[in-house]
Amino acid sequence: MTxxxxxxxxxxxxxxxxxxxxxxxxxxxxxxxxxEAKAGAVERELTEDDVLKVLAREVKKRRESAQIYTDxxxxxxxxxxxxxxxxxxxxxxxxxxxxxxxALVDAVVADTGASTLKDMGAVMxxxxxRAQGRADGKALSALVRARLTA
Numbered sequence: 001m002t003x004x005x006x007x008x009x010x011x012x013x014x015x016x017x018x019x020x021x022x023x024x025x026x027x028x029x030x031x032x033x034x035x036e037a038k039a040g041a042v043e044r045e046l047t048e049d050d051v052l053k054v055l056a057r058e059v060k061k062r063r064e065s066a067q068i069y070t071d072x073x074x075x076x077x078x079x080x081x082x083x084x085x086x087x088x089x090x091x092x093x094x095x096x097x098x099x100x101x102x103a104l105v106d107a108v109v110a111d112t113g114a115s116t117l118k119d120m121g122a123v124m125x126x127x128x129x130r131a132q133g134r135a136d137g138k139a140l141s142a143l144v145r146a147r148l149t150a
Contacts, residue, residue, distance in 0.1 A: 003051045003091055004033055021080075025087045032058055052092060052133050059088045096134045104130055105143045117148050 001009075007030050014022040036054050037046050046054075062085035069078035096104065108127045112119065123144050131140060 002048060003055070004030070004046075007033070007091065021083055022087055025084045028084075029055065029058055029088055029091075049133070055088055055091055056133055059085045059092065062088070093132070093134050095136075096131060101131075101135055101139065101143060104135075105140070105147055109144075109147050114148060117145070120144055120148055123148065 007026055011023065011026040011030065014026060033046065033051055033054050036050065037043055062081045066078045066081035066085065069075070069081060105123075105127055108114075108123055108130060112122055112126060114120075114123045124141060127140055127144060128135075128137070
């Protein structure tokens with residue numbers, strides 16, 4: 001069962017359970033996936049990786065919105081955004097722990113023979129590919145930068 005199929009099945013379940021938050025969130029996410037498929041000159045079939053990228057982008061949007069609402073003094077809206085992000089996060093692969101991420105970066109630096117910040121692009125490309133969407137880009141970048149400047 002693909003992630004999109006799972007989203008659709010869970011939407012039906014949440015409708016029957018009258019879970020308004022989950023229903024609303026799943027509708028928004030399914031809409032975002034369909035929009036991504038139709039983006040561009042020709043509609044295309046999204047791969048599983050494409051769907052996961054859309055989900056990760058949606059989680060990131062909601063986490064950023066929650067932070068903005070918190071800073072603006074709107075805790076109710078921040079809580080809603082955070083709850084939506086948590087619902088979407090259930091469909092993403094498990095995130096790498098800090099230790100796993102550090103080990104991955106160390107392995108990539110060793111494999112590529114990188115030693116200076118000039119090599120950061122190559123290291124980031126390989127590390128991102130190996131992480132397969134299970135790591136935050138900012139955290140990965142900061143860790144690579146720290147390893148290459150040490």
